[in-house]
Amino acid sequence: MDIRIVREPMAWSEVAALAREQFGEMIKAAVDVERRVVALGGELHSDEESLLLSDGSRQENLWGINLYPDRPEAERVEFDSMINVRPSQGNRSRGIEDPRARAAVEAVLRELITP
DSSP: OOOEEEOSOEEHHHHHHHHHHHTSSOEEEEEETTTTEEEEOOSSHHHHHHHHHHTTOOGGGEEEEEEOTTSOGGGSEEOOOGGGOBGGGTBOSSSOOOHHHHHHHHHHHHHHEEO
């Protein structure tokens, strides 16, 4: 499956279709909170991370998440990725520990993935 960089809004139904092509109910994503883009569809978050870096993103602005488009809205985003482990930025786990960073990821998702 090709990794897609989302720069313009797309529907959750499109994300669900992409998820079904790959992992079934889930799709991996990397979010650039500075450039406000999302890469979807990598086998690993690092695949999406690499594509975004080659597209001009900076590592410190990238966060890995899993999306479950068919779940209720409050359960759609899972903040869990190896690319999030960044002790130099104070993030020592696979989750996104800083509430501001989580909020930034959620804001980008609200802009780019619509009902």
